[in-house]
Amino acid sequence: MPNELAPTTSKSTKTELGRFLLWCQSCQFTLANLRVEDLVAYKDWLRDPQPAEQWISPTRWPRQDPRWRPFFGPLSEPSVRQAFRVVKSLMTFATNAGYLNRNACSLVKNVKTNREARVTRYLGGRAVEWVYKAIQGLPAGTPAADRARREIASFLSRS
Numbered sequence: 001m002p003n004e005l006a007p008t009t010s011k012s013t014k015t016e017l018g019r020f021l022l023w024c025q026s027c028q029f030t031l032a033n034l035r036v037e038d039l040v041a042y043k044d045w046l047r048d049p050q051p052a053e054q055w056i057s058p059t060r061w062p063r064q065d066p067r068w069r070p071f072f073g074p075l076s077e078p079s080v081r082q083a084f085r086v087v088k089s090l091m092t093f094a095t096n097a098g099y100l101n102r103n104a105c106s107l108v109k110n111v112k113t114n115r116e117a118r119v120t121r122y123l124g125g126r127a128v129e130w131v132y133k134a135i136q137g138l139p140a141g142t143p144a145a146d147r148a149r150r151e152i153a154s155f156l157s158r159s
Contacts, residue, residue, distance in 0.1 A: 016086040019046075019070045026054075031091065032100055039108045042087070046080045084108075 023042060024030070049055035049071050057069035075083060091105040135152050139145050 012082070013086050015070075016083045017090060019083065020087050020090070022070055031094055034091075034104050036104050036107045039087070039104055043080060043084055043108070046075045046083055047077075048074045 020042070023045065024034070027038070029038060055069055056071045056073055057067060058072055059067070060072070061068040088105040088108075091100065091103045094100040095103040131152075135149055138149050140149075
């Protein structure tokens with residue numbers, strides 16, 4: 001089956017699943033015996049993986065190196081949210097495929113991210129100029145092209 005994820009999404013998913021499975025192994029959990037309380041504890045643990053010497057290294061060592069650790073530090077709230085989404089997807093897949101009888105993740109709410117913790121990105125001045133030039137270069141005359149030009153210009157004026 002071909003990979004339907006973008007390369008960066010695939011890499012991130014592998015990282016999060018690797019962390020989760022290492023945590024399960026360290027706690028002697030299997031996917032089948034995970035309880036709601038265990039998954040809530042995992043979410044909390046992501047915010048501060050302990051013991052730190054076992055889980056955290058500020059240096060990116062190769063995976064084969066004995067100094068390698070799965071974390072570079074505690075995860076931010078948006079990262080905890082994403083990590084838990086990946087775990088929920090794994091558990092949902094395993095349940096739907098018949099590998100698990102129940103999905104304990106279905107009873108665990110995901111982390112709410114407050115607005116201050118969200119990442120906001122803006123286009124630089126040169127990028128905005130490029131967008132305006134691209135809008136001006138759109139073909140004119142058709143109702144769809146004119147509507148697209150108005151919608152893009154309206155969006156950019158609100159930003």
